[in-house]
Amino acid sequence: MTDQPIRIPVLRAGKPYESLEQNEVKDLRTGAVLAVVDQANAGIVRRDLKKQDEHFAALRAIPIAERLRICKRAGELFLRGRLPVGPGCEQGPDEYVQTLSRTSGLSHAMVRANMAKVHTVLDGMDVILRGLTRAMDLSVLDGGFGAQHGVPLGFFPTTRSLGIVLPSNSPGVNSIWIPSLALGVPVVLKPGREEPWTPLRIVQALIAAGMPAQAFSFYPTNHEGSAAILELCGRSLLFGDVAVTQAYARDPRVQIHGPGRSKVVIGEDAIDAWPDYLDLLVDSIAKNGGRSCVNASAILVPRHAEALADALAQRLAAIEPLPPEDPRATLSAFANPRFAESIDAGIEGALKQPGAVEVTAKHRKGARHVVVEGAHYLRPTLVRCQSLQHPLANTEYLFPYASVVELPSSRWLEEMGPSLVVTAITRDKSLQRSIIESPLVERLNLGPAPTTRVDWDQPHEGNLFEFLYARRAIHAEAGW
Template structure:
């Protein structure tokens, strides 16, 4: 067992208050996580400029190179974790032990984070649309077309209130460092492992320690970041999204409600796209906002639901050490039963049928040892009015919804990722014009197959910088 202290501008800080981090199944204490307070965060935010100044000692190109070095260290090196040290294998074991995520998926998410770090140059160029890096550093400069442009940082640091459900979400805040914006992070209570390991990889790669602060703690820590940081990212429920809607200082990442739409022109060939649908639902344990939560089609919906349910019935609880494991164990007593009860309540609306019930004997909760697992679930909805038509849960769950194509775009509601299986140019244009779709894939692209050179739930550059007017000479006479 070891201690994991708070990091205040890179310096370890021991707190009087600590919580034991236990193995969810055995109860063994793995680490002691020191607890920050909201008052501490507010105090440190007054000195946040020092994080940005520490990074501005280096050019953006230098910081990109350090990110590449950090990627290798994060993926392959033994790195400090508080007063202890963890190899990559030990890191995955620890993460699995507190989150219930299978070790193979912990390793998969490590590779995803490392990929973004190692390709940071391309990511920054994509987010800035090829803007010369010195324009972000200086605040102004000439574009290649000979036009003066100015980008002003809106904050010295990016605050982030991070979740515990999926280690892959950490890719979203990584580009702040090479853009010379510091980080002040509240890690998740179960999944603090990734922010700490990435931070140590950054330090070992030459990123100045003052650039990053980590504040594990209670809700008051997140409240301090959200109230006082000029720019903050938060991950949470639909209620969290609604709470911060319209606040330009907060970038909210909530449920994705990602969808697949089978167009009328290709729906008769739905069998050809079965693997695309199943993988979109179940990949990475079905825990992410980019997993497909609903599939819309105008016909064949019962057959589609039956085929997906049959295929996903092969996904069963396996030990976390099994390389074939997909399902994450429920780490909190009563949560699996509560989620299952919510689904059962939704089935009472007269529109919905649990197609998977025939494959798991009517019991949606599986057991392995002392652990409970929510088993893959497919619901057939005869109408988009069904309560479960646009539901989302953190396990392999999807609703197959029967809906006329001309009503589908409105019916799907807010959608983070939409994969449309269609070759109809008119319908494709309607999808391109739809305001309720964020990431749009047209063709055989799984909802989970993200191109990291594309913006995700907004463009981080536009969140951290503002484009403004700047002149250092009079304009041409006119």
């Protein structure tokens, strides 16, 4: 692998465009520049999006059955193919893994696990659409109407393109937008500052497999450019923390993907068997480097909080930074050292407030923040909080972090706030029912499944089909 930086151009409805402004993406250990990413000014985004109708028509010219076949082929290409990155430059899967690992801090094994996730989505797109549409005959989307179980139904697309403002935390998040192409809606992507690789590789795989290039815009851009995407696309997915997403919280055209605040809760009936769930808890907290919104960040128990926290802390504290190519590496380095520093300082500051004790500290060798061969890591951290109101109790960070809180199950729902995923380990039917009926829980696992478990035929974060289509009553006279 040479270290000649790769030039990654803007894609304007599939057409490469080299800008006069670029950002550098660097190896987080050596500082070597691995990519020079062309930046689109907001005016370019605004101008191109005036032609959304054309890009939409190009994609709709391909029937949905064919789009599904293209997705399947793209899955194979994504996993194994050599695909264009920049002018005259292609990457095979191994180069992709190495480069992404060097710039994101994810280990090779984690990148490959995320690759597998993206592959699953592309390869099994028919199954995913069945899940999203509740097994509707998909040809309804080609013609706009049809019937299901003898009931007539019609759907129309709510937008001419889907805007996606992506984060840099994990390549797996890209699986969320991919069904848009199968559903016949072009995408307008704004990659995260440090992660142009994965969305671009998915786009190139889909184009190589036969999707029209006009259906893909790829705009590395600034805040103003992101705002233009969110303003002009009829529907958008916005990833980011509260500071970023707040302005769009009331915009029904924008689906917000903020912090997950996912949780594991263990009921009265199951808590005495807590040692049985340690593997599940470690997985929920630390899988994928603890960087996903589906990673658990709080554990609620009615009893045994001290003992559980101590045993879990021992397990988490054993996770140490390993070289990225080590298959056992489960900690991820920080692409931006300042994030590691500020998270570390934030936790230390909050620990000074009464009611919280870090349990991992006594089991861990050395400090939380550690620099290994130039890479900044945060070692897993478990905090025992006296209440859910403590600032460390119901928060999440970009590394394996969780709190343990002792609270009677009767108070969980009133105190725990919204959660992307809840794993509820209880057979108590009345408790199960109250969780099932709560609007605060997006995805629910009943029984001992880690929060990181995802079923692709059930959306865990908004239903993209319902976001991109609306139902319409439609009647056609015979012969019309």
